[in-house]
Amino acid sequence: MVKYALYTGCTIPYRLNAYEASTRKVMDHLGVDLVDLDQLNCCGLYVEPANKLAYLALSGRVLALAEEQGLDLLCLCGGCTSALAKANAYLKEHEVERNAVNEVLADFDMAFEGKIRVVNSVNSFVEDIGLKTIKKQITKPFNGLKLAAHYGCHLLKPSEILQFEDPEAPQSVDDLCAITGATMVDYRDKYECCGAPVIATEQSLAVKIINNKLKNISKAGANATVTVCPYCHLMLDLMQLEAEDAYQTKYKLPALLHTQLLGLSMGMDAEDVGLSLNKVNAEKVLDFLSE
């Protein structure tokens, strides 16, 4: 049986509880066991630019919490995945920084040992659980729904650390969504960033980047987008409204989380996966579900 320690981070509980709810329900449906951790802390994503050692200590402590449980760490957020996977690899390789971090962690009676893997939800679905197993649970496939997948940069890169798939031509999210019966469409600059990392420092730049993406997806004729990271999701969903304002246009392009898509095609209700919480009305995708 697949079993993980779950790390939701902060953005999901604060802004995107539909993601956590749909993930827990889908994982439960697939027989995956999720263990909640106590006495967590921030992954340190925003601390890295200010002070690398402080970031490594924060990430190192989260990794040590999962190590205490003897479980791999499942992350749902691209930011957390990147911060924790990078720290995991870096601390294993660099003795000086590892010792410095462990000196800090000694205050909490903890130590980083480098015994576990950091797994993202897409990673888990495709590699640990397997598409064949998931496909058996698809009881209400979509019919005629055209979807545009958006790959979160931090799920794939740096590829030598994440060791998932070729970041120049990834397939995982398309393959995962295709088993729900949806038709995947390609679009220009598909693998490019959503712009979220600069939203705090330069919102206009982030909006410009996501506007280009929305333009390209609309041209490709997709009914909706699929996202796998809360930051990408907020860019394609919530910030779509900002882009519409800033560039005097209308997209009305629903953004679905991959776990919402899976949940619906496994027969769950729209309420179970929190579809009504999506900022751009996503009800119309329900019309594509087979009876």
Next chain:
Amino acid sequence: MIFKKSLLNEKMRRKREELVNLGYNKTDSVSRVDLNFKNELLSMPGGDVLKLCFQCGLCTGSCIVSRNVDTFRPRQILRMVQLGLKDILKSEDIWRCVTCYTCNERCPQGVKLTDVFTVLKNRATQEGLLPKAIKELLKAIHQFGWIYEMGDVQEFEREDFELPDIPEASPMVFRKIAEKTGLNRLLDIEEG
């Protein structure tokens, strides 16, 4: 495609203006070279690879920010660092990298540009140049344990979904780590 010369000139004019704003002009840029700065960055974690850059420009050609911001050129930033032009720390550009790692993946010399940007950001932070927006996020973690203050809205939403309680993060963990690593000082937060 025919190059629009006027457009190119306009871009170069803007770039020059930016450099002048940073304190450069043709005659005094040499005097701004600081070899200690270069060696210092080389010795920082992740900084050692920057000497491998041979200025091919694949990073800039691959960069989504360069396509959207005329002045943002990773190749130029790398060159400024190699030359020891310390004033690069004052440029807003080092905070514009979206950390998408595309240049990191493609660099034929194996320069980990995203790591170099982290080194530059860390160094700029030491000079008191951390952007206010990021400083505010770090202060929020100091106060709440996360970058957000969770409240009733989140609790009600989670109850509806029958989710477990909001994950607790004690601010004490961040405070202790910030104190031990010297981050407190950079955020103007009193120790203890």
